[in-house]
Amino acid sequence: MTAAQAAAEAERKAGGRARKAGARKPRLAVVLFNLGGPDKPESVRPFLYNLFVDPAIIRVPAPFRQLLAALITWRRTPIAAENYAVLGGKSPLLELTEAQAAALAAALSDELDVKVFVCMRYWHPMSDEVARAVRAWGPDEVVLLPLYPQFSTTTTGSSLDAWREAATRAGLVAPTRTLCCYHSDPGFVAATAAMVRESYLKARAELDPAISLRVLFSAHGLPESIVQKGDPYQWQVEKTVAAVVEAMGIPGLDHVVCYQSRVTPQKWIGPSTEEELKRAGADKVAVLVVPIAFVSEHSETLVELDIEYREEAAEFGVPAYFRSPAQNSDPGFIAALADLVRHARAGERSLCSFRGPRTCPRSAKDCPHARRGYATAGRVMAEAED
Ligand SMILES: C=CC1=C(C)c2cc3[nH]c(cc4nc(cc5[nH]c(cc1n2)c(C)c5CCC(=O)O)C(CCC(=O)O)=C4C)c(C)c3C=C
Numbered sequence: 001m002t003a004a005q006a007a008a009e010a011e012r013k014a015g016g017r018a019r020k021a022g023a024r025k026p027r028l029a030v031v032l033f034n035l036g037g038p039d040k041p042e043s044v045r046p047f048l049y050n051l052f053v054d055p056a057i058i059r060v061p062a063p064f065r066q067l068l069a070a071l072i073t074w075r076r077t078p079i080a081a082e083n084y085a086v087l088g089g090k091s092p093l094l095e096l097t098e099a100q101a102a103a104l105a106a107a108l109s110d111e112l113d114v115k116v117f118v119c120m121r122y123w124h125p126m127s128d129e130v131a132r133a134v135r136a137w138g139p140d141e142v143v144l145l146p147l148y149p150q151f152s153t154t155t156t157g158s159s160l161d162a163w164r165e166a167a168t169r170a171g172l173v174a175p176t177r178t179l180c181c182y183h184s185d186p187g188f189v190a191a192t193a194a195m196v197r198e199s200y201l202k203a204r205a206e207l208d209p210a211i212s213l214r215v216l217f218s219a220h221g222l223p224e225s226i227v228q229k230g231d232p233y234q235w236q237v238e239k240t241v242a243a244v245v246e247a248m249g250i251p252g253l254d255h256v257v258c259y260q261s262r263v264t265p266q267k268w269i270g271p272s273t274e275e276e277l278k279r280a281g282a283d284k285v286a287v288l289v290v291p292i293a294f295v296s297e298h299s300e301t302l303v304e305l306d307i308e309y310r311e312e313a314a315e316f317g318v319p320a321y322f323r324s325p326a327q328n329s330d331p332g333f334i335a336a337l338a339d340l341v342r343h344a345r346a347g348e349r350s351l352c353s354f355r356g357p358r359t360c361p362r363s364a365k366d367c368p369h370a371r372r373g374y375a376t377a378g379r380v381m382a383e384a385e386d
């Protein structure tokens with residue numbers, strides 16, 4: 001073959017590859033992260049141990065952490081098992097997250113060859129098995145999407161750390177974009193506000209017009225010390241509530257942010273949801289409780305909010321108790337997730353918020369944008385980008 005023929009052949013092959021690439025949709029793996037929950041009564045104890053032994057949750061060095069985790073697990077297991085027994089002996093979180101994954105894949109499938117994986121932090125499917133499955137599928141790119149709109153070191157941070165290690169072990173090296181938070185993303189806020197507004201109007205219609213209605217935006221709590229060290233979660237929860245209230249467009253809406261699910265004896269951030277129920281009882285106002293940091297139903301909505309707090313509200317003399325549903329596979333919420341994936345792919349950054357760069361104040365030292373050398377799949381990611 002002459003040099004000219006070789007050059008023509010190379011050009012033909014390159015053209016063919018480009019045409020192929022043009023015809024082929026990008027192969028994208030999206031990984032949805034959530035906390036996970038037991039799949040049968042016997043899983044409650046190991047699930048709880050996995051949670052309490054996580055250094056992002058119990059912040060004491062080994063081997064004391066393992067000892068403390070075993071002790072807290074021993075104390076918590078009967079309470080948690082009783083809650084899961086109400087739900088048929090298991091958490092519904094995996095099925096609901098799988099439904100979200102299927103809906104998100106459908107929303108993106110016109111433009112992408114997409115597969116959406118579910119990765120749980122403390123019960124199956126967990127990081128190692130999911131990272132291996134993602135690698136075996138052979139994506140061109142990966143988007144990591146936490147099902148926590150607000151970043152916390154205890155949730156998103158912990159999941160991403162576990163993923164980074166698992167991806168390295170699995171040899172997953174595809175270019176990866178990480179979406180750290182979407183607390184005030186316009187799509188997420190609009191979808192959430194529409195759901196809360198509908199619940200509010202429904203409750204208002206059922207309620208005696210003489211009785212006022214207060215909205216309790218109830219988020220999962222955190223130990224105060226974690227927030228004081230720089231966890232941006234509480235700041236982000238407050239941003240979500242402010243944006244949702246504005247988008248609801250109900251003038252003079254009586255509302256408050258409060259925190260539920262305290263599970264350790266330390267001081268947790270407040271006010272607690274129980275304190276707010278007590279106050280509503282004293283004020284003789286009805287309440288609409290809105291889960292604001294959970295995007296799926298699970299034990300803390302279906303048991304804690306729907307049974308325990310409802311009973312406490314009645315004891316405190318709250319005249320009526322309503323609850324707004326979590327997003328689950330609400331079409332507006334899934335469309336917002338799809339837009340977040342598009343946005344993450346279109347941006348320059350390997351680590352991004354819903355807006356692109358960092359959104360947290362400087363005081364939030366545990367915002368992932370503040371951590372130098374943040375890495376995933378063996379690649380160093382964006383370092384303190386703002
Ligand atoms: C110190 C303990 C805990 C912290 C901090 C914490 C933060 C945190 N958790 C969620 C979301 C979920 N938590 C879930 C269950 C769960 N969480 C804890 C403890 C802490 N969470 C426990 C012990 C449990 C198990 C259930 C129980 O014993 O009550 C779940 C899943 C539950 C299910 O039904 O599947 C979710 C989801 C957030 C958002 C958060 C802080 C930002």
Ligand SMILES: [Fe+2]
Pocket residue numbers: 220261
């Ligand atoms: Fe929790």
Ligand SMILES: [Fe+2]
Pocket residue numbers: 151180181232353358359360364367368369
């Ligand atoms: Fe941040």
